[in-house]
Amino acid sequence: MFRRHFIATFGAAAIAATSMTAAFAGGQKDIVDTAVEAGSFGTLVAAVQAADLVGTLKSDGPFTVFAPTDEAFAALPDGTVENLLKPENKDQLVAVLAYHVVPAKVMSGDIAGKRAKVLTVQGDRLAVNARNGVKVNNAKVVAADVVASNGVIHVIDTVLIPE
Numbered sequence: 001m002f003r004r005h006f007i008a009t010f011g012a013a014a015i016a017a018t019s020m021t022a023a024f025a026g027g028q029k030d031i032v033d034t035a036v037e038a039g040s041f042g043t044l045v046a047a048v049q050a051a052d053l054v055g056t057l058k059s060d061g062p063f064t065v066f067a068p069t070d071e072a073f074a075a076l077p078d079g080t081v082e083n084l085l086k087p088e089n090k091d092q093l094v095a096v097l098a099y100h101v102v103p104a105k106v107m108s109g110d111i112a113g114k115r116a117k118v119l120t121v122q123g124d125r126l127a128v129n130a131r132n133g134v135k136v137n138n139a140k141v142v143a144a145d146v147v148a149s150n151g152v153i154h155v156i157d158t159v160l161i162p163e
Helices: 002-024 031-038 042-050 070-074 080-084 087-098
Strands: 063-068 115-119 125-129 139-148 151-156
Touching: 031 042, 031 063, 031 139, 031 151, 042 063, 042 070, 042 080, 042 087, 063 139, 080 087
Parallel strands: 063 151
Antiparallel strands: 115 125, 139 151
16 A cells, blocks of 8 residues: 555656646645646646556655656657556556655755665656766656655656566
8 A cells, every 4th residue: 555655656756747837836736736837748738647546656655756758758659558448457557656756855955966876656766867967777857846745756757667
């Protein structure tokens, strides 16, 4: 249940990351509402809904969500998103979404100039390198510190796939 909670948080965060600056000002909305309002996380929102994680992402948190944009999902090999969204692949979808969520609120200033391996809700670790810009595994953070009432969203340009 704990794992699903964090996965849900990831999905909502991704949705919130879309309109990072305008929609996130104030941080009064949770990760899901922030993502929906942003408008550039349609695929992520659909994935969070298909994985039944909306409620989790609306919970107290705090969460850090590395949220891929619609363009990041579009860059996956043909058929990948459609395959993940099939009901029979729900466990795999949950694992992918949970891999984007850290069960703590980590702002960019907390990691500036550092490298770290951070544990995700999925159970594996992400390599974060904030020495020259910020990269998470092979994804570049294109917008950081989108504050929500239950955490923070960092927008990334690549979907992270657990190994």
